[in-house]
Amino acid sequence: MxxxxxxxxxxxxxxxxxxRAWVESTARAMGLTGWVRNRRDCSVEMVLQGPPERVGDxxxxxxxxxxxxxxxxxxxxGEEAGAYDGFKVLPTA
Numbered sequence: 001m002x003x004x005x006x007x008x009x010x011x012x013x014x015x016x017x018x019x020r021a022w023v024e025s026t027a028r029a030m031g032l033t034g035w036v037r038n039r040r041d042c043s044v045e046m047v048l049q050g051p052p053e054r055v056g057d058x059x060x061x062x063x064x065x066x067x068x069x070x071x072x073x074x075x076x077x078g079e080e081a082g083a084y085d086g087f088k089v090l091p092t093a
Contacts, residue, residue, distance in 0.1 A: 023036040
């Protein structure tokens with residue numbers, strides 16, 4: 001069993017301008033690495049990497065989001081490879 005899981009995730013809904021910052025601070029507090037960015041189609045895309053149970057917990061937290069967010073879908077796009085150093089907010093793609 002792997003001690004690290006890396007997921008590529010897409011989030012849809014009315015999440016507001018603070019969602020990326022919330023993801024970054026929550027992921028860092030949980031000891032996760034990866035990145036998050038807005039997409040031009042108004043979705044949010046991210047890669048989460050860390051212990052499987054923490055990655056799963058973060059996915060559940062993303063379903064709720066910060067106060068005021070209305071998440072309609074959290075979709076795992078796939079398992080990813082690679083190593084990440086820290087957690088970053090990337091420019092909109």
